[in-house]
Amino acid sequence: MNARFSYAWGALLSLTLLGGCQSTSSAIDSAAAHPKLESLQALSKKPPVTRTLDIQSWKTAEGARVMFVEANELPMYDLRLTFAAGSSQDGNTPGIATMTNGMLNEGIAGMDTTAIAIGFENLGANFSNGAYRDMAVASLRTLSDPAKSGPALDLFTRVVGQPTFPAAPLERIRNQLLTAIEYKKQDPGAQAGDALMKQLYGNHPYAHPSTGTVESLKSITPAHLRAFHQRAYAAGNVVIALTGNLTRPQAEAIAAKVSKSLPKGPALPSVAKPLPPKAGITHIEFPSQQTHLILAEQGIDRRDPDYAALYLGNQILGGGGFGTRLMTEVREKRGLTYGVYSGFTPMQVAGPFTISLQTRAEMSQNTLGLVQDIIRQYLKEGPTQKELDDAKREVSGSFPLSTASNSAIVAQLGMIGFYDLPLNFLDTFMKQTQTVTADQVREAMAKHLDPEAFVIVTAGPTVAQQPLPAPVERGNTPPPGVPEH
Structure with a gap:
């Protein structure tokens, strides 16, 4: 998401400054004549633009x-x-x-x-x-x-x-x-x-x-x-x-x-709260080259007051695509998977928090251990300030899309009404995500997730396990040489 966002803005900025086929010199003259042009760095410091809905x-x-x-x-x-x-x-x-x-x-x-x-x-x-x-x-x-x-x-x-x-x-x-x-x-x-x-x-x-x-x-x-x-x-x-x-x-x-x-009748009773599950691992034997790994806990209901902090915390852990803790450590540094993702699914009562990925069968157990170690460290230390700032910028940049069309608005209205949220929920959520601190994110994540309480399901073949490759730090990989013939 970040990569596409940067590419799209880079292309738009190029077209704006170069006028499609303007020379660089004329582009500079044009920029000087239009002082309203601003750099992306300046724009990123401005408060997010949101659409206030009169619900x-x-x-x-x-x-x-x-x-x-x-x-x-x-x-x-x-x-x-x-x-x-x-x-x-x-x-x-x-x-x-x-x-x-x-x-x-x-x-x-x-x-x-x-x-x-x-x-x-x-x-x-x-x-x-x-x-x-x-x-x-x-x-x-x-x-x-x-x-x-x-x-x-x-x-x-x-x-x-x-x-x-x-x-x-x-x-x-x-x-x-x-x-x-x-x-x-x-x-x-x-x-x-x-x-x-x-x-x-x-x-x-x-x-x-x-x-x-x-x-x-x-x-x-x-x-x-x-x-x-x-x-x-x-x-x-x-x-x-x-x-x-x-x-x-x-x-x-x-x-x-x-x-x-519609038929005449009252609202149906809400579903009861679930009982806490027993932590442990269940394996499903399946003949394949890959093993599916899913880790989960009961998360939160849709009205939980920690929702904004948890949303940001999860974006940093594994909900935001490239650049998240899980994607960086599991894919980018070790090449163990094409993608690893985490997410809360708030529902009428505690919906699941899940982490899912696929990896080579012979590395599945050690990959699972790596994911668990990442979770333990993150829940203990919380996000860095840079991670939090980056997540806030991403949320503020993408949030306007949630009310950018009639279909998006009507979906938000249905969600607010169904879960009986305040009419100003969208505004409140946006403000909370932009003011939450790193300590508050850490506390919220640690409050709702226990690294030792995950229910884990794996699906794949039982094979001899191999050690994980050593991590390669991003930016330290040498450029490829001329291929041999």
């Missing part, structure tokens, strides 16, 4: 929470419904949340899946949906012209609020999910991921795969889907996010129409 929120008569931001730059609007209808609500039927969401646009009264797709296309509208562990979403993008938006919203509310769950598409989607489960048998990374969640969460709803199991998928009927839809896609269980070329009265009318189209 308005209310509830519909049926109990749906609405989040709205007026944005009149484009003649369209985005609508996103976020239901507490992810796989954590599957109960005793793993996969039912995923299958219900996937069936929404497969049939409504008088229209099959092809007719629904053509209906949206003819209106210049776009429908999308998806299901995850915490939530299920359904989204509409449409032109704000009433001649287009009215019929598009009518079709959207029928698709989300009144799906018929026809039998033939159900069999097709069931077979797709069963095929995906079968394919996992050939994917050691997928097997390791599923095993990790089971080890990390035990009997908690986060433990089972969102796609379900072979046994549960085969048992699901249209009646099961209708029952799940009736309770999980209820008006009291949804956040309605809206942004675009709309006034407040227009947004209220749209939200009211959506809310009335």
Whole structure:
């Protein structure tokens, strides 16, 4: 990310100063005539430019929470419904949340899946949906012209609020999910991921795969889907996010129409907090040249007050690509992997913190030991001031992208509403990341992570192990000579 950012800015700066094909002399004259031109070093010292969102929120008569931001730059609007209808609500039927969401646009009264797709296309509208562990979403993008938006919203509310769950598409989607489960048998990374969640969460709803199991998928009927839809896609269980070329009265009318189209019912109970897992290593034997390594702990929920400090701390450890502690030590200095990444996934309750990589099978155990040593040192010492300053600059440079488009804004609104965050969450997060100290980052990381408490899953062959190569410091590698012939 840093490399692409630097390259893009370097190219832009060259074009700005050279005017495409100006001579260097004329470029200097041009710069002298335009004192507003500034160096990147000067720009990096300025406070980050952020877009403050005027978020308005209310509830519909049926109990749906609405989040709205007026944005009149484009003649369209985005609508996103976020239901507490992810796989954590599957109960005793793993996969039912995923299958219900996937069936929404497969049939409504008088229209099959092809007719629904053509209906949206003819209106210049776009429908999308998806299901995850915490939530299920359904989204509409449409032109704000009433001649287009009215019929598009009518079709959207029928698709989300009144799906018929026809039998033939159900069999097709069931077979797709069963095929995906079968394919996992050939994917050691997928097997390791599923095993990790089971080890990390035990009997908690986060433990089972969102796609379900072979046994549960085969048992699901249209009646099961209708029952799940009736309770999980209820008006009291949804956040309605809206942004675009709309006034407040227009947004209220749209939200009211959506809310009335949904089944009546309250919000579903939140999932319980998970029990702490038992640390240890689980190995999955798999015939391959590489071994997958995944280390994890239960991390934080989405409302944790340490979120900003942890976000920065993880960017330095392994979340920021090249230049992170893990990437530098494991890839750049020793060439043990193409990539190693870490990340917190905050959820309704403590979501996972994971570190993942692939490495040569014969070096997997020592690579795992190296990663553990890096974690221990980082949690003990924390980041350097330079690492923290660099991470702050990266966050301030990339953060404006989180509200740079209507689709980005509506996703943020859905997240804020679903996790019941303050309306000024984005502004507060940005300020916190720019004021946090190195000691605060160290304390937050050490508070939420224990280097001896990781649940570890490896997937690969059992082979004799080799010692790791000696680290090569960056910048000390001699240039390659003339190749011999």
